[in-house]
Amino acid sequence: MTPVVSGGVRDSINEALLDAVRRLGVDGDIPDLELGRAKVAEHGDYATSAGLKLARVLHQDPKAITARLAETIHVAEGAAIAEASGGYVNFRLTDAWLRGLIGRVQPGYGAQDIGRGVRLQVEFGSVNPTGPLHIGHGRGVTLGDSICRLLEFTGHSVQREYYVNSDNTQTRRFGASVYARLHGLEPPEGGYTGEYVIELAEMARRDLAGIENLAEEEAEPKLRMYAINKMVERIRATVARVNVRYDEWYYENRLWESGLPQEAIQRLRESGHLKERDGALWFGDPSDDEEDRVVIRANGQPTYFASDLGYLLSRFEQRGYNRVIEVWAADHHGYVPRMKSAAAALGFDPSKLVIILHQMVNLKEGKMSKRAGRFVTLDELIDRVGSDAVRYFYLLRSPDTTIEFDLELAVTQGNENPVYYAQYAHARLANVEATASQRHPHLAEKADVSLLVHPWELDVARQLAFWPDVVEDSTALLEPHRIPYYVHDLATEVHRFYHAGNAQSEHRVVVDDPALTRARLELCRAARHTLKTALDLMGVSAPERM
RNA sequence: GCCCCGCUAGCUCAGUGGAUAGAGCAUCUGUCUUCUAAACAGAGGGUCUGAGGUUCGAAUCCUCAGCGGGGCACCA
Structure with missing residues (x-):
């Protein structure tokens, strides 16, 4: 069973904010307070321009409102502290809460109950x-x-x-094209001229006894359904890849x-x-x-x-x-x-x-035309760049952006492909965990996360705190492209954390001190689960070694 | 002509009306006898297509213009 976490820390902060606003005497309509991620480190982790927004409603000085808000706000579990800065209230996640979060991250972290069992269909x-x-x-x-x-x-x-x-015009043309090929003729005007139509005709000759003796009126529906079923089989196999x-x-x-x-x-x-x-x-x-x-x-x-x-x-x-x-x-x-x-x-x-x-996917070499049979198939693309890269590449872009597919570049994609960056972070963590269990076969079951004090350690946890927000936003907007960007950010923090141990060996995960090793291992585990979960949502594999 | 999408660093692209616009690739400079260097640290690089407007505040919203792509069937 996947544990269900209802909302992330952003939701808690937002609740606390709304509560504080009401206590300022604002009732009825509260304007959108625009609680979002702070962009500059000195502004903390989240920020809201509530003071500026409320100034209009309350007819008061934004700074005064902001100051009173910051004093009043109490985020649940002491997750964040609020401070006023000009017209903004900034929120900083506390180290203690970040440490506590690490232990709560399980496989499937970030799952939510937004849908509450709503039955819906996605047709795509x-x-x-x-x-x-x-x-x-x-x-x-x-x-x-x-x-x-x-x-x-x-x-x-x-x-x-x-x-x-x-049963539409296109599939009838398709059936008619197969019929033509069956009789050694060119497909009719507007028909399908690809090589595969000839293959389909030959397969139909084998599988549908006596089909070539039927008149077109009778043969076409049979050939059409036959060919459609063959194509569906093929499409099914392709998407499964x-x-x-x-x-x-x-x-x-x-x-x-x-x-x-x-x-x-x-x-x-x-x-x-x-x-x-x-x-x-x-x-x-x-x-x-x-x-x-x-x-x-x-x-x-x-x-x-x-x-x-x-x-x-x-x-x-x-x-x-x-x-x-x-x-x-x-x-x-x-x-x-x-x-x-x-x-x-x-x-x-x-x-x-x-x-x-x-939006469309264009080839730099020229336009695709299915009926002319000149196109780069999805199968060919998967053959060349691999399933993981294909999925990552598509999902990286907002649906509104036209993809100019540079095939040459895609084919030569190796280290420069961002998918490896994320997968490598996952594989590294898995490797560290394996190394740790070799060096310390009898580690304590519980980790003492208070031993995690370095900024590069807490920054990993901080990034984990943002994951439910990404899930929430991606779902609300139906925009999965936010996920790979998050995965990249998390991978960056993981690599930094790992690299601290390269620079100075006492900062490695696996050290002589079993308690310290255990604490860092807990962080690795949490980050690995989150990377895996995010990659799963993209349909990208999370390898244990690379 | 009408409708939709885009225009942000050399290239490819992120960026729910908020503070100093980001990332990858490319370029340049450093870092492996080490738990995986497919990594890390740093540098340079911007008139957010243009002009108006709304707003305390605009890459983001509105109007107009330009450029690129897509669509305007008794095709799907």
Whole structure:
């Protein structure tokens, strides 16, 4: 069982701050007091501009307010002391509390109960299964997976889903391309020309007896489903290589078989959101100024949008998720308002449909085109730089930033890759712990952490104190990229701590004094657990030796 | 034309409206007979694209402009 820690020291400080503010006589609305990390060491660890904020409300001198706040504030457990500085109140974590924290850090430290068992679905990476994943898709699957890991870590009940398109225009073209290859022909206009389509046709010839004798009308759906299943298998294997897991591969045709799109269309028709025009059926919400969208084409075929209407029913109603998070590449951003207004029209709260957009991944060499079959696949990328580096590299960037993927650089990445820096810190700690157990086989069970007095020791503990904040912020904003930056900061403190022993041997972890060794070991253990936990959230391995 | 994202050190990027804007890489200078040097210590490097505005306070919010990328289907 992972111990659940509810919030970090920042939450305690914030509570103490709010309490003190109320005692100043501020009731009702308290403005955002902006408690954040102090940027300069002399300002302590956390700082708030509460004095400046409250000056307006109280019509008093900010300095006076700040001084009174600093006097009044008592942070629980004596975790931090407050001091006034100009219009700011600064908080400094106390050495005693930092020492106490070390012993409380267990595997899974930083886990929280923000979700309180809320059932939600994260749908991510749902690329048309008409080809292998390329490096752009890699971003979506690793981002989605880490968001899931974060949500699970913070007490949400998460279902991870890949939506498999099977009945849309693209997959039909895919089926038609396989059919063409089966008969030694070039794929039709707008079809898929990659080598793998030829392979699929050959495999289908073996596996589907007599398929080449059927007319296209009959053969294409069979070939399509066959090829899609093969591609899904391959996609599944690829994402597994980067530690991405799905609970469900939800096929589009399943929607139609269970009548959900039909049901959605029926309801929207009744509520007046659908209208006929030019022989087609259109969706439009009279209350917004979005353009109308086709649901059923003039030729009678439904669009992907019809499926998506049913998919909304499937998730919000049939399967009853409280919240659905979708991770899309930014080229789909134009579809966001449509989906939101469709959700609203079907009677769901559109704010429960959270859509995360990530920017594209470009190759410096030139654009990718899936249909032309010219792309660098995710598999190739993993082959070249390794799973850990792939995940770290993707997650390092905010979703809003376009990644310019310099393949040459990625391939030659070795020591300059930040993933090694973090992993090395973990491996070092593991090694030190192994050395200690050899030199001191019978160490005391309990550590006397009061022996930890050096700044480089307490700075490791200080960094550990910040971890729950990072978890909280990453979860609230659904921004896993904050994690690698934290991991880097923690690794820095670990390396410094370790290096103190290189400079002077009495500062090593493993020394003659068993009590001192035991105390430092406790710090190593806490830091190692935290590094491991953070790397896990990224899907990056934490090696014991390198 | 309309919509979305970006513009921060030579390069790649962080930076919930707060104090003196950070990191990695690259460059330069030091540190291994040692618990792992894939490390550590230090130096240089900035008109936060530009102009207005809001605010006690703006890289951050608003408006306009520029540049780059993406999108505006009876494709997804």
